[in-house]
Amino acid sequence: MSELEEQGVPKHLTKMSENFDRWYTDVIRMTEMADWSGVRGMMVVRPYGYAMWELIQRAFDDLIKESGHENAYFPLMIPHEYFVKEAEHVEGFAPEVAWVQYAGPKPVLTPPTTWTDAEKRQQEEGWLAQPLVIRPTSETIIGPVMKRYIQSHRDLPQLLNQWCNVLRWEMRTRLFLRTAEFLWQEGHTFHATHQEAGEEVLQILENYREVAEEWLAIPVVKGRKTEVEKFAGAEYTTSIEAMMRDGLALQAGTSHHFGQNFSRAYEIEFSNRENQRELAYTTSWGMSTRMIGGLVMAHGDDSGLVMPPRVAPVQVAIVPIFRDDDSRRTVEEFLAPLTADLKGRVRFKVDRRDDRPGAKFAHWEIRGVPLRLEVGPRDVEAGQVTVVDRLSREKTALPAAGLAERLTAMLEDFHGRLYQRALDFREQHTYRPKSKQELIDIYKQGNGFSWAPFCDRTECELEIKAELGVTTRNQPFKVEGEFGDRCIWCGDPAKTVVIFARSY
RNA sequence: CGGGCGGUAGCUUAGCCCGGCAAAGCGCCUGGUUUGGGACCAGGAGACCGCGAGUUCGAAUCUCGCCCGCCCGACCA
Structure with missing residues (x-):
């Protein structure tokens, strides 16, 4: 009998060390957290998994309520006309949005094969003159609505959040990590100054850190995304990044500063103290059920899940x-x-x-x-x-x-040990390559985080991605130690220090 | 969205090449014996063989289309 068998390793669970991906899927299904539904890319969250989500929700919801945020709800469907207003945003999301173009009045009992003919479409009853988009995120519906409620600097800030589902037409799906439909919260805030919006972005990022580290026992790195990785339509994006037990990175929460990009597109204007018309400064931020996938991959072992006590449905x-x-x-x-x-x-x-x-x-x-x-x-x-x-x-x-x-x-002690174990693991798999060749060697052999100086040029970043399958995760806010002043890849002057990693 | 593989009982799969009674293990139900690390014995239920067309006297098996999933590449919370 092997050591593992003595410890009671489950009979039908693939060992993590043998096949991480398989292990992940096995665990989630065997623990009855979630399952596939028969609808492409969409999952059923079963009670044990949903209980985790409820505990995570409560933790984050309490945090943002403390700082004056309020929950609200906006529609699932967004008129096409609204959706397309912010050009960069549309370009970023268009490939993965689903459209609704037909609704009533005749019940659809058989597949509408004739609808493929565009001309016929127009003649048939029920085709919507103004098609609807199913939200991939809600900036484009919240903007036009909030415009009505914001007239004066006295109406600001507006600190809104909604818990909902969103739809992104994904091709490669995995339980919790990437599904066509997922649950999340999306916060949307409106401010009178650029600086105040910036403070909001950072405060929420800190809330995400707190949820990850103090509730899920997952250590994370806070930082700013590069141009390539930022949210479509954002001035800048910040994120928390965690390491899974296979050395891959998982983005566990994002917080975006939109500057005036969205308020310009949606004409969200207010009168400031000097009685001048000014565009509002907006932010948005999100954390999803993907967090649950992170919890599984950050703490699990050959025997299955290891639940952080504070979000464990059963402690x-x-x-x-x-x-x-x-x-x-x-x-x-x-x-x-x-x-x-x-x-x-x-x-x-x-x-x-x-x-x-x-x-x-x-x-x-x-x-x-x-x-x-x-x-x-x-x-x-x-x-x-x-x-x-x-x-x-x-x-x-x-x-x-x-x-x-x-x-x-x-249980408190358990949380601390679990966090420490995850932190130790991350440290053991974090590198500081000194040369391009060293960086290449790291990802030829395995995975992990690589901290390195970077020129922050899009071409350079895309080249690294193409050659190594490695992307920048973020530019950590806190950088310890010395780094060279030349980009690790191209040798041009470095502008920043980034974490490179393969990611989910 | 391209390339590869798969879908047969709740689960994992055999059967498919070479067409001819749908099978096994696990799980489930009943009874008994058990109970400090995944028990055992006996009996039993459970399948429109992913869906739809076609070929054939006859299709789980051959052909075509579609749906769903997995793995590998281009896009992403």
Whole structure:
């Protein structure tokens, strides 16, 4: 028996070390987080996965409410006329938008084969004179609407957010990471000055960092995107970037400064203090269910998920162990006051399913539940419970008295160790190549982050992408140590330091 | 969107070349024995063979079209 098998590696889960992509898909489906739906590129988020999303939502929602943001809701469909107004934005999103061009009045019972003929279209009832776009993001509907509500500098700032779904017609899809439809939040804010909008962008980015690091235990790098990687229509884009356990980067949240680009296109004007008409300064920012994919890939191991406690739907799984009705009753009686005490303090589940303990252990292990409590006759006799840690796999006995406090502390500690492990992993896979050849060698052999000086020229960046399959992730705000003053690729004077990596 | 591969019971697949009773393991249900790391025995249910056309006396099997998924390349939260 190998070491891994002794530790209870799931029977049908592909090992992470053997095939990371396969492992990822296996884990998500075996843990019942999500599944494909039969609709191309669109997934079903199952209760265990959705519970994670709800916890992430709550964490972020609380943060932005604290700074005065309010939730609202805007339509799923955007009139074509609105959508096309900001040229750069349209160009960026056009390839992946879906259109609605037909609606009623006749029920569609058979595929409309004749509609391929453009001339016939116009004659048939139901073809929309003004086609609708299904939102890939909502700038182009929120702009024209907000224009009506913004007249004076007294109407600013407007700090809006909406939780919704969006649609992007993706060709290569993967559960949570890239699906045609996904859930996210999109914030849209309107300001009287360029500087205030800039502060907003950074504040939200800091909120994203907090969600990633303090809730999901995923260390991230905050920074600014290059011209090539920025959001279509933005003046600049900032992001948080995380490293997955295969060394690839994942963009986990973005925050954009639009300057006056969108307010110019949508005529969002206000009268300033000097009673002059001025265009508003706007921002937008988003974080999606992709975060859940990041959580899986940042912390998982050969045995499945490892859940960060603060967003774990189940933090403690309790497995009662008994031989017969008598010992069952004894264990339940022992458990009753304990679970009463735990209620409201930790998210726990007593697994009373009619199954063997070993099967239950495996069940909760692959789901990444941080702590597992085994409570059997031996424990009852000793007035204790046995707790097993998902990360270290250590088994320890805890006295029944003061259990809630003890578990709460262990969950906090678990979060810290998980974060540290992810951070250590990132450090071990972060490089500082000194030459073009070194950079090439890194990605010939493997993956990871490479910090390097860069000229910030589009041609140069595209060349690197074409030759190495590596893109710039961002230009970190905090750069430690010395870097050369020449671009690592072309040798021209460097303008910035960037992180290069392959990415999801 | 191009190149390659696949879709047969809830899941994983065999059968397909060479057309002729749809099969196995896991899972599920019932009963029994078990229960501190994925149990065992016995019985049972479960399939429009991805969808649609065609060839044929006969199609899971051959042909064409479509849909869905996976892998590899061009675009992306």
